[in-house]
Amino acid sequence: MTKTAWVFPGQGSQAQGMGVDLLDIPSAQDKFAQAETILGWSVTDVCKSDIEQLSRTLYTQPSLYVVETILADLLRERGHKPDLVAGHSLGEYIALYIAGVFEWSAGLHLVKRRAELMDSASGGMMAALMNFDQEQLAKVIAQTPDVVLANDNSPAQVIISGTTEAVQAVMSQVKSKRAIPLKVSGAFHSPLVATAATEFQEILESVTFQPAVVPVLSNVEPLPSVNPEELKQRLIKQMTGSVRWREISLQLPANGIERVVEIGPGNVLTGLIKRTVSNLTLENVRTAAELPS
Known part of the structure; x- marks a missing residue:
């Protein structure tokens, strides 16, 4: 059986119109409705709007979380599952959700607050x-x-x-x-956002993490883990810590991964992995049309 990793892109991969094709799917409609209740705004309306609004951190991060989790859940509904997961920056939240570390709405609440804090972290x-x-x-x-x-x-x-x-x-x-x-509001993944990171740490501490059902490669520590406390501590460090994606890419073959599926808009991560390691089968699921039947 081919060992497969699912990887999830973060901010910068957003695209106008992303997720709109999922509106025909009942389970996706339910998730979009739940998201609107939690966020107070419509993800699909923002994704249909001008790219400038979608590219504002406040909207980008929750929109990516909702669209990517829906695509991943639709893959699971079709009988597919990963042997390992990883996500780039914001994408780590989708990886943790797919690994069963927290439930969907808890993840969206975290991403909403993270986006608000990062959106207000100006300077640099x-x-x-x-x-x-x-x-x-x-x-x-x-x-x-x-x-x-x-x-x-x-x-x-x-x-x-x-x-x-x-x-x-x-x-x-x-x-x-x-x-x-880069067109960002602040110096993310640096000590300059330490104030926002400290406030966010208090929120993260209040959320119960469950043991992961598949190993997760974290941004700040690219070694597989299923330990809930370890995964939480890594996430706490993530806002000010470096995203070590090159090392995550190297860990894929080291952990027996032969196939990588990037779930979400664009093909940023498969492109980066291709430049770092060879001999991996790379696939993308960006839209409903690219979901396997």
């Missing part, structure tokens, strides 16, 4: 660097205060985060093929 910036000198980057970051490696995505792509001055200083000193400032 993030930037993506492509095809860069790794040694030079590590050296410059070590010598520059107030900037960190926020996302280690693949050997050819990283994201840095910190004060505007510090991020711009690194961008100007490190040779790269491309350096692109």
Whole structure:
């Protein structure tokens, strides 16, 4: 039997119109209605609206959680299940839900509050660097205060985060093929969002985590775990910690995974995995049409 991992993308993968094709499916309709009660706004209305509104953290994160969990549940209804799960930043919440660590509405309540706190965490910036000198980057970051490696995505792509001055200083000193400032409200996955992270920790502590039914690879600690307390502690560190996606990619074959299914809009994660490891079968389930019959 082929060992399969399910992976879930995070903020930045959102696309106008995502999830709208799921409205014809009764179980999806129920989830969208429940989400509207919890959020106070309609995910499908936001997904149909202009991309600027959808791309605001406040709306992006809950919308991705709802759409990705619906797609994953529809896959499970069709008899499919993963042997391992992982998610990129926000995507870790969908992975934990699929692993049975918390129930669906508890996860959405967490994501709603996370989105609110991150949306209000202004100041600083993030930037993506492509095809860069790794040694030079590590050296410059070590010598520059107030900037960190926020996302280690693949050997050819990283994201840095910190004060505007510090991020711009690194961008100007490190040779790269491309350096692109990201459209985000704050310096996520850095110590600059520590105040929001502390407030969110109190909320996380109040939620009971169950043992995972499949192992989870966490962003801040890319080793498989089913331990509920360990998974919670990793999630607590996630808002200020680095997303170690390159290491998660390397862990897939190390854990016997042969096939990876990315569930959610876009194909960001399968693209990153392809650049990091070879010989894995990579698939995407972005829409209802891509669900196996």
